[in-house]
Amino acid sequence: MAASDTARIFLALWPDAEVATAITAWSEALPWSTSARRTAACNLHLTLHFIGPVPRVALNPLRDRLAVSARRIEMTLSKAAVWRDDIAVLIPATAPAELTALHEALGRQLRLAGHELDERPYRPHVTLARKSGPMQIPDPMPAIAWQGRGYVLAESDRGYEKLFLYQD
Numbered sequence: 001m002a003a004s005d006t007a008r009i010f011l012a013l014w015p016d017a018e019v020a021t022a023i024t025a026w027s028e029a030l031p032w033s034t035s036a037r038r039t040a041a042c043n044l045h046l047t048l049h050f051i052g053p054v055p056r057v058a059l060n061p062l063r064d065r066l067a068v069s070a071r072r073i074e075m076t077l078s079k080a081a082v083w084r085d086d087i088a089v090l091i092p093a094t095a096p097a098e099l100t101a102l103h104e105a106l107g108r109q110l111r112l113a114g115h116e117l118d119e120r121p122y123r124p125h126v127t128l129a130r131k132s133g134p135m136q137i138p139d140p141m142p143a144i145a146w147q148g149r150g151y152v153l154a155e156s157d158r159g160y161e162k163l164f165l166y167q168d
Contacts, residue, residue: 006053007155007163011066011106012045013073013099014152014162015126020044022144023077023090023126033133036088039126043160046126048103048151051115063153063164065113068105070150070166071098077126078143088132089125090144099124102151 015023024041032038054062075092082088092099103122110117150167154160 005056007056007059008053008157009059009153009155009163010050011048012152012154013048013146013148014045014154015146016148019144019146019148023128026090026142026144027128030088030128030137031135032129033131033135036129036132038129044126045152045154045160046124049106049110049117051110059163062113065109066106066153067166068102068109070102072147072149073098073102074145074147075099075124076143076145078141080128080137080139080141082132082135082137085130086132086134087130088128088135088137090128091123091125092146093143095122095124106151 020041023044027038051062073096075094075096077090078093079091080089081091100122103124107117150165152162153164153166154162
């Protein structure tokens with residue numbers, strides 16, 4: 001199967017412009033190394049599930065299967081960290097129950113569609129940069145309130161293209 005016959009896809013929450021601007025403004029104040037590959041404001045997101053390569057002919061049936069109810073999700077991004085492999089992230093203070101419920105409901109649908117899921121515990125986060133190198137992150141950081149409803153099926157082959165928005 002040719003690469004153009006497949007899409008590398010994932011499910012995510014996408015911040016509105018105000019939240020993306022707040023995240024970007026906070027991120028710009030950090031002491032980034034020259035090797036850091038920072039996430040562009042238009043690509044900031046909180047991944048719900050990475051699905052991986054899917055034949056494009058299977059996208060519409062999968063899209064329909066993934067239409068689950070999504071309650072309003074309110075969270076506060078108030079922690080930052082550099083994870084192993086030098087991935088700089090923002091993390092919610094606590095994972096809201098609505099976020100966990102959405103992650104679990106989508107996981108059930110993905111399993112029913114025959115997709116294998118990451119078995120590691122879910123750690124919601126927004127990736128700020130890859131190859132960030134070690135850095136001092138201000139503590140405490142300003143809290144960034146994120147309120148939203150709905151989620152996105154996105155493709156990551158050519159940047160991040162939003163394929164479909166699920167919204168009640």
